[in-house]
Amino acid sequence: MQKVIDVKGLKKSYGELEAVKGVDLDVYEGECFGFLGPNGAGKSTTINMLCTMLKPSGGSAKIGGFDLMKERASVRETIGIIFQDNTLDEKLTAKENLMLHCRFYKVPAQERMTRIDRVLEMVELSDRKNSFVGTFSGGMKRRLEIARGLLHYPKVLFLDEPTVGLDPQTRAHIWDYIHKLREEIGITIFLTTHYMDEAEICDKIAIIDDGRIIALDTPAGLKDGVGGDIIEISADNNLKAKEELEQKYGRTVKEQDSILIFEVEKGNEFIAEFVKNADFRITSINLRRPTLNDVFLKLTGKQIRD
Numbered sequence: 001m002q003k004v005i006d007v008k009g010l011k012k013s014y015g016e017l018e019a020v021k022g023v024d025l026d027v028y029e030g031e032c033f034g035f036l037g038p039n040g041a042g043k044s045t046t047i048n049m050l051c052t053m054l055k056p057s058g059g060s061a062k063i064g065g066f067d068l069m070k071e072r073a074s075v076r077e078t079i080g081i082i083f084q085d086n087t088l089d090e091k092l093t094a095k096e097n098l099m100l101h102c103r104f105y106k107v108p109a110q111e112r113m114t115r116i117d118r119v120l121e122m123v124e125l126s127d128r129k130n131s132f133v134g135t136f137s138g139g140m141k142r143r144l145e146i147a148r149g150l151l152h153y154p155k156v157l158f159l160d161e162p163t164v165g166l167d168p169q170t171r172a173h174i175w176d177y178i179h180k181l182r183e184e185i186g187i188t189i190f191l192t193t194h195y196m197d198e199a200e201i202c203d204k205i206a207i208i209d210d211g212r213i214i215a216l217d218t219p220a221g222l223k224d225g226v227g228g229d230i231i232e233i234s235a236d237n238n239l240k241a242k243e244e245l246e247q248k249y250g251r252t253v254k255e256q257d258s259i260l261i262f263e264v265e266k267g268n269e270f271i272a273e274f275v276k277n278a279d280f281r282i283t284s285i286n287l288r289r290p291t292l293n294d295v296f297l298k299l300t301g302k303q304i305r306d
């Protein structure tokens, strides 16, 4: 498989603050690549550099084979960008918005209408082609933005929290379109998200924290890294329970919303032993397999959605 995004030692400082401290990333053709990190970790700074909107302070990157520093115009033609903010012109119709983008990206005049019809069909907005965007729902606007991001047939689509603020049904629909795109045009997707279920769909995930990549693997690989089972316990005396788990059983315990969370290799056996010997009342106990949120919590000390 061909490398579509090839990043080496990418850095960005804002004055004294080193926001991105030497990031290495490889993304291959057709992959859906998830870029996760807590607030302020450096996601937007990295994505903005890869989209040529921000000049790196150091390192190098190639997008679709073009050098991010020296071939910025070619990089721009290679990528589509869908960011959180709505950048559609609400006073124009869907078709007019798309036409503007075609002109902007110098799509040949004789091809424009064919492409517009195709992308509108892809996001099921053909029947609203001549409606003003101001009359669209949030989900429809997002779909139109996706359609617009595809008009110049980019190789890579950058999506910065593509479904933030949308209801679950619309989120599911947007994902259907994204999957369709991958199947129909084999596009590579670079995505930031705070939703665990969206991260789960990615082929690979990189986790950035404090400007550095701290993990890069498939979702399954990341979860395997947590090891064993996850146990969640609450007791009438959480302080005592935590102390016991740490001192007697040598566990590393995180407390979230009055629930003690920790990993053990064989959860069933551990629970039996723990319950038998506890001299405090256990009010709830839960055993489960690790999720990406556990991975995130272990690596960054925070939940995916802060």
Ligand SMILES: Nc1ncnc2c1ncn2[C@@H]1O[C@H](COP(=O)(O)OP(=O)(O)OP(=O)(O)O)[C@@H](O)[C@H]1O
Binding pocket: 014, 017, 019, 037, 038, 039, 040, 041, 042, 043, 044, 045, 046
């Ligand atoms: N224009 C700027 N000037 C100065 N500091 C900035 C600027 N933009 C970002 N920063 C700082 O750089 C660091 C990384 O910010 P960035 O926006 O890349 O994080 P993020 O991971 O996208 O966070 P979020 O999830 O909150 O959007 C933060 O400490 C932030 O305050």
